[in-house]
Amino acid sequence: MSRSLALLVFGIMAVFFGCFFVYPIWTTVKLAFETPDHQFTLEFIAEVFRNPLYREGLINSFTIAIWTTLGCLLISVPLAMMFVRYDFPGKSLLNSLVLTPMVLPPFVGAIGIKAILGQAGALNSALIQLGLMNAKHPTDWLGEGQMLGIVVMEVLHLYPILYLNISAVLANLDPAMEEAGASLGCPPWQRFWRITLPLIMPGIFAGGTIVFIWAFTELGVPLVFDYDRVTAVQIFRSLNDLSDNPFPYALVVVMLVFSTLIYTLSKVFFGRADAVGGGRATLARETVRLPLSLGLLCTSAFAFITFLAVVPHLGVVLLSFADDWYATVLPQVFTLDHYHQALGHELTLSSIANSLKYSVIAIAFALVLGIGVAYVNVRTRIWGRQLLDAMAMLPLAVPGVVMAFGYLAMTRPGQQFDWLILGEDPLVILIIAYAVRRLPYIVRSASAGFQQVNPVLEEAAQNLGATPERALWRITLPLVAPHLLAGGLLAFAFAMLEVSDSMVLAQQSAHFPITKAIYFLVMGLGNGPNLASALGVWAMIFLTITIVGAALLLGKKLGALFR
Structure with a gap:
């Protein structure tokens, strides 16, 4: 060119x-910063933090984002470690299936998880039939306000982003660093905390930042759950009142500032390829072939997580065929x-x-x-x-x-x-x-x-x-x-x-x-x-x-x- x-x-x-x-x-x-007579003001932004409704929305959005990121970490780090370091049955296929949640939009899956975890849903019906729950007092698995359901859907949808980033960083680590720690008598768990974890922090923060911002600003899943007490939904609900109401724009600006700040901090501290001593491996890592029992355990872990990610969407499929699905484990009539x-x-x-x-x-x-x-x-x-x-x-x-x-x-x-x-x-x-x-x-x-x-x-x-x-x-x-x-x-x-x-x-x-x-x-x-x-x-x-x-x-x- x-x-x-x-x-x-x-x-x-x-x-x-x-x-x-x-x-x-x-x-x-x-x-967000302009009065009707075009004067600069901070009043609208200040009102976002003074108004208990808006403040609750921000707190709930942060809560969902934090729990979603932590949940994705708990799933992604062990899976990435197993994939990069060990050989086990079905490894290639299961690695491909890990991407399944990215194929299944949470906006759609939220419909299914409501049918499964609702008070009259499939899970409670199964527990009642097994005699493990009182039919008169079913458990509300989604919790008051349905925040738990939102977090579950976000975790099951977003963990592949963290998994892909962490796997890539782990694959590029020089195994000589961990071998040096082992030769000095450092046990496996201590090697992970003292050597491996600091070196994979760029990958964790790269994926974790996207996951956090995605969950913090998620609109579709809370809408399906009819959960209004998050900032994104509060902004959406104000669409019909934009002509004389500056507060939706103030909410948008506050959300933008928080998201940009989180993204910028991640890039500043962990954006460089050589951050924290990471870099491409000088020696190829040899994967360890596990005994059959341990190998099957790894296979089961991958399969179980993939199954959990698919469950909400199986609920969508069943609901699409159900003529009536209320207070039963499975629909009674299909159509x-x-x-x-x-x-x-x-x-x-x-x-x-x-x-x-x-x-x-x-x-x-x-x-x-x-x-x-x-x-x-x-x-x-x-x-x-x-x-x-x-x-x-x-x-x-x-x-x-x-x-x-x-x-x-x-x-x-x-x-x-x-x-x-x-x-x-x-x-x-x-x-x-x-x-x-x-x-x-x-x-x-x-x-x-x-x-x-x-x-x-x-x-x-x-x-x-x-x-x-x-x-x-x-x-x-x-x-x-x-x-x-x-x-x-x-x-x-x-x-x-x-x-x-x-x-x-x-x-x-x-x-x-x-x-x-x-x-x-x-x-x-x-x-x-x-x-x-x-x-x-x-x-x-x-x-x-x-x-x-x-x-x-x-x-x-x-x-x-x-x-």
Whole structure:
């Protein structure tokens, strides 16, 4: 790529991010600090901390995030240690199945876990039949306010992010360090606490930061549980009262500040590859073949965690087939009617078509931008290329609900970008929102591809008379196509089931994407949850196919997309 074209890519990305990343955030911040007569004030921000309702929402959001991160750590660290250090039956297959929760969106799984852990759910019914529970006083497993159910869903969905990061760091540790500790008489547990754990902290914090921010700003799962006492849901509930109410914008700003601060601290202290003495191993680690009994124990641990992660979604599947499922272990009558009704419902087909339309265009747009960013960062030496890469990755640090509210603020009537809402149709702004949110996955997968292709191939083509652009088009892009396809599939799958942008920006039923249609159905009376479950099963099947395809193409590099 010529220097002039590289500078053009830099300029386009700077303008794009200025308009559709910085400006939406700035608009939201401005509204949070501005009085109706355009005077600066801190009153709205202060009220967030004074108001007991808002304060409770923040505390609950932090509580959910902390317990989710701790739960993910308890699952991920032992699994990663077993995978990297030992050979056991079914290791490769089980490692692939660990990614299953990423295939199964928690927004959908929350429907199933309510059917299983509710007071009249399957678990209590089983315990009553076994004589282990009094039928008149069933246990409320989800707890008052249903916070426990939210934490369970978040842990079972997000632990693979930590697992992938920790596994990658463990695989790169030099085994000589631990061997030196062993030769000095350091027992295994002490070696873990004194040597291994400090060295894998970059991986823990890289994954843990994403998990914490994701859980802190989660909107979909609390909505399905009808749990209003978290900040993200409080922001969503205020959509109908934005004209004269500055407090939703103040809530968004507080959430943005906390999320950005957490992400920045993680990058400052653990963002460097050589942080805490970590680095690539100079000697290959030899995995230990365990005795059959211990090997089967490791196999069972992986299988059990995967089973737990799948249980909520099994509940969704059962609910989609159930004619009546109340106070019984399994549905008493099964039917296919819900699938027929779901496909025939006025919301269903239009929402599928809308999601396909929004996602396909958004990912095509993101691919063009992502290829340009990745190529400039990997193949050129222009000033600011690292800044360009950092810009592309920033959407990972900013909560989806913050960005969605920013887009809503910048497209209000009378604003500079109100033309993006064409006759109440959010097509253009949703495409932009999806593209911005999923751009980091494209950039990371494209960068991995460019790093694997030797630049000598392009130089040879240029020596034979090809322009840099022609060499990129004819030589490099075909070679990195598997990485682009994998990143595109992953981004497309997540865009299809995007929650925050879809819930906030799509206001009319004719424009609902799949996730908002599922929410609308699950909140309905009668067989609404059954229809939502049927639509959720279709979504899970689709997402399974795309994520498995991305995993097959990227292999172990899949984890790099979440760092």
